[in-house]
Amino acid sequence: MNTHPAQQPPLSPPAFAPTATPATVLYASHLTKQYGSTRALDSVSLTFTEGTSTAIMGTSGSGKTTLLHLLAGIVTPDYGSAHYAGAEISALSDTERSRLRREHFGFVFQQGLLVPELTAVENVALALMINGMPKRQAVGPAAQWLAALGLGGLENRRIGELSGGQAQRVAIARAQVTGARIVFADEPTGALDSTTSAEVMDALLGSTVGQGRTLVVVTHDPSVAAKCQRVVTLSDGKIMSDVWNAGGPAHTGNPVPSASPETEAVR
Numbered sequence: 155m156n157t158h159p160a161q162q163p164p165l166s167p168p169a170f171a172p173t174a175t176p177a178t179v180l181y182a183s184h185l186t187k188q189y190g191s192t193r194a195l196d197s198v199s200l201t202f203t204e205g206t207s208t209a210i211m212g213t214s215g216s217g218k219t220t221l222l223h224l225l226a227g228i229v230t231p232d233y234g235s236a237h238y239a240g241a242e243i244s245a246l247s248d249t250e251r252s253r254l255r256r257e258h259f260g261f262v263f264q265q266g267l268l269v270p271e272l273t274a275v276e277n278v279a280l281a282l283m284i285n286g287m288p289k290r291q292a293v294g295p296a297a298q299w300l301a302a303l304g305l306g307g308l309e310n311r312r313i314g315e316l317s318g319g320q321a322q323r324v325a326i327a328r329a330q331v332t333g334a335r336i337v338f339a340d341e342p343t344g345a346l347d348s349t350t351s352a353e354v355m356d357a358l359l360g361s362t363v364g365q366g367r368t369l370v371v372v373t374h375d376p377s378v379a380a381k382c383q384r385v386v387t388l389s390d391g392k393i394m395s396d397v398w399n400a401g402g403p404a405h406t407g408n409p410v411p412s413a414s415p416e417t418e419a420v421r
């Protein structure tokens with residue numbers, strides 16, 4: 155944990171016990187990030203439990219992406235900490251942190267960041283190959299994931315030969331083929347029309363929460379947030395509200411391949 159910026163008042167201890175309950179998959183304690191004179195995130199504490207969907211909302215510049223990046227270990231906090239599987243993420247070595255992101259976390263962005271020269275199945279298989287799996291072994295689970303997301307028969311199309319919604323499903327498959335326990339999505343439907351956006355969100359929720367994984371999704375779109383069980387709203391880097399949708403939307407999806415490889419301890 156790094157030193158809190160000097161100009162800020164001392165912070166009180168975490169509001170919750172720093173020991174994870176069995177259902178807690180990720181928790182953040184007083185996460186704070188400063189960029190120059192901008193306090194992008196200001197002492198945010200949150201707990202995420204297994205098999206839940208959380209939308210992070212707020213106006214432009216309120217700190218949504220900064221929070222996502224801190225939770226996922228992409229950015230290091232100036233103060234506070236994020237914890238996954240008993241490990242403080244920022245205390246891990248660079249190697250351990252990249253392994254955590256490759257094997258335990260999945261990412262879906264507004265533009266799928268897929269490799270246009272590769273086919274759909276190769277894009278998904280690539281996530282496994284980066285983790286050391288030979289291509290001939292990786293294409294099997296990759297094709298299973300594509301089929302589970304409704305892309306059976308399109309495996310050998312290049313990304314440019316797919317619609318925007320189909321490409322986002324490829325990105326969703328790639329994010330999870332490694333057996334990710336948490337999927338972080340940043341405006342995953344931001345480039346799609348409303349009908350396609352709803353279909354992609356249903357695919358994302360069905361393949362994550364519907365299978366017991368955890369989804370954290372940054373969105374400006376109230377219809378995307380309405381599909382999530384919980385909505386956290388940020389303003390000026392602070393939590394304005396944290397609301398659970400009583401009863402919560404049911405998330406179902408086609409059966410997806412089991413985690414491969416088995417998720418292991420981070421270190």
Ligand SMILES: Nc1ncnc2c1ncn2[C@@H]1O[C@H](COP(=O)(O)OP(=O)(O)OP(=O)(O)O)[C@@H](O)[C@H]1O
Pocket residue numbers: 189190192193194212213214215216217218219220221
């Ligand atoms: N790398 C950076 N360097 C400097 N300032 C940054 C950096 N990243 C974010 N900021 C600033 O931190 C604040 C929060 O940014 P962030 O991207 O987290 O907001 P956001 O809610 O995701 O915004 P948007 O909805 O526009 O994507 C903004 O004022 C932004 O300009």
